[in-house]
Amino acid sequence: MRYTSAAIEALIDAFAKLPGVGRKTARRLAMHVLQQPRLEAERLASALLDAKDLVVRCSICQNVTDRDADPCRICTGQGRDQSVICVVESPVDVLAFEKTAHYKGLYHVLHGVISPLDGIGPDDINIRELLQRLQPEKGGEVREIVLALNPTVEGETTSLYLSRLIAPLGIMVTKIARGIPVGAELEFIDEATLSRAMEGRTTF
């Protein structure tokens, strides 16, 4: 069953293409847009195009940044420890770490992980750009690479690949700890996480 308006149908179709948005939600969003002043629709429309037009990847860390702020604010930030680079899969991961306000080093965003099944090889993600940052002529400042990829098969594979690539350069390669999340009860933790937690135990 279709609406009595082709324009509404087109809007529902466009909304439904967004991740996690089904037909029902798309319909609700479309009706909301119809009820709002035109200014609100304009704001979303121009934000969409601006995001495509103004956002580039930082020439150093490959994180997303504005066209007029390259290198990005983190790469050029005062008080950032230039000797540590945390390697992540995507820009949202950078945000997650920044929210902790705990980590003060730099980042490198791979924009993906090695996934042979999806046809994604080492050359398809930003590994080359990472290696360039580690060249001695760059000042040789980097002492440590922290691998913080997601604990999926692809993430682990990529971590292994990177560690083998970087270790010979004489740079320390670490990975973030896997274990019990803060506040979680042991009873409800899956076996894989529990095993990792036991494996990674530290002295008290």
Place this chain on the structure above:
Amino acid sequence: MRYTSAAIEALIDAFAKLPGVGRKTARRLAMHVLQQPRLEAERLASALLDAKDLVVRCSICQNVTDRDADPCRICTGQGRDQSVICVVESPVDVLAFEKTAHYKGLYHVLHGVISPLDGIGPDDINIRELLQRLQPEKGGEVREIVLALNPTVEGETTSLYLSRLIAPLGIMVTKIARGIPVGAELEFIDEATLSRAMEGRTTF
């Protein structure tokens, strides 16, 4: 904590204004837009503006329709029973009935219900337009008004108001049945619905 891009922040803010979309979902949607080709963003952007520019209310039933299809497809539809008008709150309700492919009459969309607490009186919703359709000089074709407003306090109030307004015109006023949804188990039905179901019992 903010992203390293003002354009992304603006997009997240715009998405987060949509109903049911929180900051986290908005962030996910924004990242999705960044990863998609520009064409997809353009499609959503222009669909948004088209919906505001091309969609009008049908001059007869007040349902949403395209500017170039007024009166709407239902009002002008062949095989529609012109003697019955189903009164609903919003365009989504029309869609819900149309999906049943069972009802063949016309609709009238109030675009709201009477709600004194929100400052919405009878003149703020499309009641006047409904009464105009019932004027004898319009052919006097309408024999029945089916009230299908949501079973909220405001919906019930509006139904009562409409029935008192329309009954004197010699037109039958009915309301859709409240009762046990098809497929539901009695055990899990709330008391109000059960009472209504008992009240509205019919002969077998």
